[in-house]
Amino acid sequence: MSPFLHGLSVSQVFRSPRGIGWVDRGFHSAGRRGAPGCERVYHGGMATKPPTEDIDETRLRVDEREHYAVGVPAVLHALKISVEQMGVVRSAQTLLRVNQKSGFDCPGCAWPEEDRRHAAEFCENGAKAVAEEATLRRVGASFFAQHSVAELEEHDDYWLGQQGRLTEPMVLEEGGTHYRPISWEAALAEVATALRGLDDPNEAVFYTSGRTSNEAAFLYQLLVRGLGTNNMPDCSNMCHESSGSALNQTLGIGKGTVSITDIHEADLLIVAGQNPGTNHPRMLSALEKAKDKGARIIAVNPLPEAGLFQFRNPQTPRGVLLGGTKLADDFVQIRLGGDQALFQAIGKHLLEAEARDGGVLDHDFIDAHTAGFAEYAAQVGDVPWAALEEATGMSEERLREIGEQVRTSKSTIVCWAMGLTQHKHSVPMLRDVVNVLLLQGNMGRPGAGVCPVRGHSNVQGDRTVGIYEKPAEAFLEALDREFEFASPRKHGYDTVEAIRAMRDGKVKVFMAMGGNFVSATPDTRVVEQGMANVGLTVQVSTKLNRSHVVHGRRAIILPTLGRTDRDRRGGRDQRVTVEDSMGAVHGSRGRLAPPSEDILSEVAILARLCELVFADRDDAPRADWHGLESDYAAIRGHISRVIPGFEDYDERIDKGRTFFLPNGPRDERRFTTENGKANFTANPLEYPVIPEGRLLLQTLRSHDQYNTTIYGKDDRYRGIHDGRRVVLINSEDIRELGFAEGDIVDLVSEWNGPSGIEERRAEEFRLVPYDTPRRNAAAYYPETNVLVPLDSTADVSGTPTSKAVVVRLEKRVASV
Numbered sequence: 028m029s030p031f032l033h034g035l036s037v038s039q040v041f042r043s044p045r046g047i048g049w050v051d052r053g054f055h056s057a058g059r060r061g062a063p064g065c066e067r068v069y070h071g072g073m074a075t076k077p078p079t080e081d082i083d084e085t086r087l088r089v090d091e092r093e094h095y096a097v098g099v100p101a102v103l104h105a106l107k108i109s110v111e112q113m114g115v116v117r118s119a120q121t122l123l124r125v126n127q128k129s130g131f132d133c134p135g136c137a138w139p140e141e142d143r144r145h146a147a148e149f150c151e152n153g154a155k156a157v158a159e160e161a162t163l164r165r166v167g168a169s170f171f172a173q174h175s176v177a178e179l180e181e182h183d184d185y186w187l188g189q190q191g192r193l194t195e196p197m198v199l200e201e202g203g204t205h206y207r208p209i210s211w212e213a214a215l216a217e218v219a220t221a222l223r224g225l226d227d228p229n230e231a232v233f234y235t236s237g238r239t240s241n242e243a244a245f246l247y248q249l250l251v252r253g254l255g256t257n258n259m260p261d262c263s264n265m266c267h268e269s270s271g272s273a274l275n276q277t278l279g280i281g282k283g284t285v286s287i288t289d290i291h292e293a294d295l296l297i298v299a300g301q302n303p304g305t306n307h308p309r310m311l312s313a314l315e316k317a318k319d320k321g322a323r324i325i326a327v328n329p330l331p332e333a334g335l336f337q338f339r340n341p342q343t344p345r346g347v348l349l350g351g352t353k354l355a356d357d358f359v360q361i362r363l364g365g366d367q368a369l370f371q372a373i374g375k376h377l378l379e380a381e382a383r384d385g386g387v388l389d390h391d392f393i394d395a396h397t398a399g400f401a402e403y404a405a406q407v408g409d410v411p412w413a414a415l416e417e418a419t420g421m422s423e424e425r426l427r428e429i430g431e432q433v434r435t436s437k438s439t440i441v442c443w444a445m446g447l448t449q450h451k452h453s454v455p456m457l458r459d460v461v462n463v464l465l466l467q468g469n470m471g472r473p474g475a476g477v478c479p480v481r482g483h484s485n486v487q488g489d490r491t492v493g494i495y496e497k498p499a500e501a502f503l504e505a506l507d508r509e510f511e512f513a514s515p516r517k518h519g520y521d522t523v524e525a526i527r528a529m530r531d532g533k534v535k536v537f538m539a540m541g542g543n544f545v546s547a548t549p550d551t552r553v554v555e556q557g558m559a560n561v562g563l564t565v566q567v568s569t570k571l572n573r574s575h576v577v578h579g580r581r582a583i584i585l586p587t588l589g590r591t592d593r594d595r596r597g598g599r600d601q602r603v604t605v606e607d608s609m610g611a612v613h614g615s616r617g618r619l620a621p622p623s624e625d626i627l628s629e630v631a632i633l634a635r636l637c638e639l640v641f642a643d644r645d646d647a648p649r650a651d652w653h654g655l656e657s658d659y660a661a662i663r664g665h666i667s668r669v670i671p672g673f674e675d676y677d678e679r680i681d682k683g684r685t686f687f688l689p690n691g692p693r694d695e696r697r698f699t700t701e702n703g704k705a706n707f708t709a710n711p712l713e714y715p716v717i718p719e720g721r722l723l724l725q726t727l728r729s730h731d732q733y734n735t736t737i738y739g740k741d742d743r744y745r746g747i748h749d750g751r752r753v754v755l756i757n758s759e760d761i762r763e764l765g766f767a768e769g770d771i772v773d774l775v776s777e778w779n780g781p782s783g784i785e786e787r788r789a790e791e792f793r794l795v796p797y798d799t800p801r802r803n804a805a806a807y808y809p810e811t812n813v814l815v816p817l818d819s820t821a822d823v824s825g826t827p828t829s830k831a832v833v834v835r836l837e838k839r840v841a842s843v
């Protein structure tokens with residue numbers, strides 16, 4: 028990969044005598060003019076002040092959607108945001124260190140590095156994630172003195188997140204109007220006393236978001252299990268839980284089975300239910316490499332996402348000057364939730380081709396390594412083409428054409444993200460993905476396998492080191508042996524169960540290690556009410572968010588370090604480790620001065636809590652808590668003795684090295700399922716049936732957000748500017764439902780609950796005609812989470828069905 032950005036390396040951009048005057052040249056020679064905000068970049072070496080206003084939706088503009096991703100505008104946009112948040116010097120310091128051997132792991136996404144020795148691979152949204160964390164804006168005691176909690180609650184997520192980094196521990200008393208400062212000693216003592224005072228440890232809930240390092244996550248689960256509960260809901264429950272459920276059962280591992288080299292070497296890549304141009308931009312370089320080597324790409328999506336079609340790599344002349352690389356050879360515009368039918372159709376086509384001509388299936392693989400083939404073949408044999416056509420919105424001929432591309436592929440990888448995991452029938456859908464791959468032996472050989480593309484940068488690592496409400500017995504036994512205690516065996520709450528327990532008044536302490544529980548979870552009104560029922564809520568956070576202003580009777584905010592911050596403990600710079608989407612573990616070390624002196628790392632907070640909570644308890648885990656806080660290598664020592672695959676952990680990440688965790692299916696076609704085989708499964712076909720006059724709504728990310736953190740007001744690739752309250756909808760549906768383009772409507776979700784139809788309402792969204800299948804609409808999360816019913820979850824995995832909410836539209840005011 029070339030480290031160059033239009034002939035200049037990122038370092039040259041910042042080192043040029045004219046500062047980022049470079050932007051001028053790069054941009055004119057690329058034949059473009061007037062990138063918005065560019066002037067600010069020229070004149071301002073300083074970070075800018077946070078916004079004073081919420082998003083003003085009346086300014087919303089809609090234009091043509093883009094037909095390519097990245098390119099020069101992406102570079103400009105990222106530089107603009109970086110300089111606004113961090114100023115020029117800090118921007119240079121940080122952007123040069125992302126994903127470098129001696130640098131920090133990008134907090135953006137979990138896509139692996141191509142090769143960590145090269146200079147920074149440019150990624151617009153990675154740069155934005157970094158800028159958001161390394162911002163020079165601050166939220167300290169004077170901020171909280173100025174703004175009451177009631178006032179803060181009125182602001183939108185954009186305003187809250189943009190205020191800056193938290194700098195000192197704060198507490199909100201019962202009935203208090205403002206957060207006030209509290210010392211670390213008093214804050215941690217209060218948390219520990221609350222936890223020790225519980226009648227039953229199951230009255231506490233401990234949420235984790237996926238940025239937490241392996242070291243902190245491991246200590247966290249030890250704190251929780253030492254206390255005596257497995258109540259560990261995490262963001263994974265809302266994310267790739269369906270992937271884990273389907274893959275564990277069929278392949279014996281809840282993770283992907285490919286490496287980055289496999290992506291490069293695949294003959295066919297199917298990218299389904301994923302918008303990599305926005306959410307995993309570095310994946311586009313890998314897809315480009317695969318294309319260069321002759322791969323075909325099939326993109327499966329209801330929306331023609333820009334990043335699926337054309338990639339203008341800003342680091343190559345081809346990308347900047349010659350229009351870039353065409354990615355998808357075939358765009359399959361599927362109906363929401365139609366993917367199970369698509370994969371059944373492919374399987375059916377392959378089986379019919381085998382019966383007719385032979386030579387399609389990998390019989391050696393099927394015989395040696397799999398079980399359940401006959402049942403699967405019978406099931407897809409019986410499913411009528413008419414049903415497959417109805418579910419996908421495509422003809423039998425078209426479905427067979429896709430099946431033919433799979434038949435002729437020598438090695439196939441299926442990549443997916445939230446479009447496949449957040450449906451009621453996601454688990455059977457993903458089992459059918461596995462079925463298709465098994466037919467041709469696309470498992471455990473180069474260029475073949477499953478690739479669930481993870482979201483948060485360490486969400487996979489957190490699970491590996493024990494953040495899970497249903498831990499495996501072998502893990503618990505090893506943990507008990509290492510720390511000489513007895514961990515609880517009873518399974519804990521997942522995210523939806525935790526919300527039910529909060530709603531029902533069963534939770535006395537709620538603690539979150541990162542994330543934004545209130546905005547990220549479904550059924551916002553129920554969650555708000557649930558939070559209010561909790562005695563003490565504790566948020567360990569980097570930045571202000573809604574979960575600080577929607578709180579329990581008492582609330583504590585503990586500010587913490589992020590990936591970019593220097594973490595000095597025990598007289599030296601500490602390093603943490605993370606695992607990427609492909610099971611590679613590597614170190615991460617921040618270099619920036621932390622936002623204030625008064626911030627503790629996640630590890631330090633947890634080690635101190637363990638010490639306080641476990642003091643004079645004979646049945647508690649035993650460890651040198653103080654030692655762990657001052658030397659994270661000692662935590663890695665514990666992990667290496669508890670979790671297989673981490674032998675010699677610390678040595679193996681030394682000097683910026685990466686190591687791969689063992690992966691049975693990938694490494695040796697070994698499947699640790701109950702029967703020791705890769706399992707075909709027979710899954711009855713399911714797909715959403717949309718009631719008359721209603722739409723099916725998917726809730727997704729704009730280009731300017733990181734989950735609940737809103738970076739900006741644009742969704743550039745989809746042509747949406749200066750606003751977020753839009754519904755992307757087929758223009759014929761607008762007409763048929765009696766509306767006009769630009770109408771402002773309320774979205775009313777309809778859920779068939781135990782006592783009849785329940786309604787939930789999200790107000791004032793503008794109708795934007797868009798290229799989406801009939802009766803399939805899209806709107807942004809988290810504004811629409813209020814519509815997702817708590818009980819609307821995926822079978823088996825319990826994941827909220829964020830990509831399939833039945834709604835009707837209600838008109839509010841005339842067209843504007």
Ligand SMILES: Nc1nc2c(c(=O)[nH]1)N[C@H]1C(S)=C(S)[C@@H](COP(=O)(O)OP(=O)(O)OC[C@H]3O[C@@H](n4cnc5c(=O)[nH]c(N)nc54)[C@H](O)[C@@H]3O)O[C@H]1N2
Pocket residue numbers: 135136152266299300301302303305306307327328329330332361362363364365366444445446447481482483725726727728729730732733734735830
């Ligand atoms: N910049 C940025 N990066 C991120 C994140 C972010 O918010 N911002 N979030 C991170 C996290 S935690 C995650 S999990 C990932 C999320 O990454 P994605 O899964 O790409 O995120 P979504 O925006 O939810 O996009 C879902 C995609 O699936 C499509 N889709 C929806 N329903 C269906 C369906 O039924 N079938 C098919 N075939 N497609 C469907 C949608 O049209 C959309 O293109 O990104 C991670 N990276």
Ligand SMILES: Nc1nc2c(c(=O)[nH]1)N[C@H]1C(S)=C(S)[C@@H](COP(=O)(O)OP(=O)(O)OC[C@H]3O[C@@H](n4cnc5c(=O)[nH]c(N)nc54)[C@H](O)[C@@H]3O)O[C@H]1N2
Pocket residue numbers: 188235236237238239262263265266267445482483540541542543544547548549567568569570571572587588589590629726727728733734735736808809811812815829
């Ligand atoms: N409707 C709908 N809902 C969804 C989804 C959807 O597609 N549609 N997607 C779901 C998915 S895939 C996910 S993963 C979840 C995401 O849910 P979460 O992970 O809970 O949400 P985030 O917005 O990523 O959390 C952002 C907050 O994390 C804190 N933070 C950031 N970095 C750090 C750090 O290093 N340490 C600590 N301690 N705190 C930090 C900051 O305070 C920031 O405000 O949302 C889910 N919710």
Ligand SMILES: [Mo]
Pocket residue numbers: 262265266267481482483
């Ligand atoms: Mo996620």
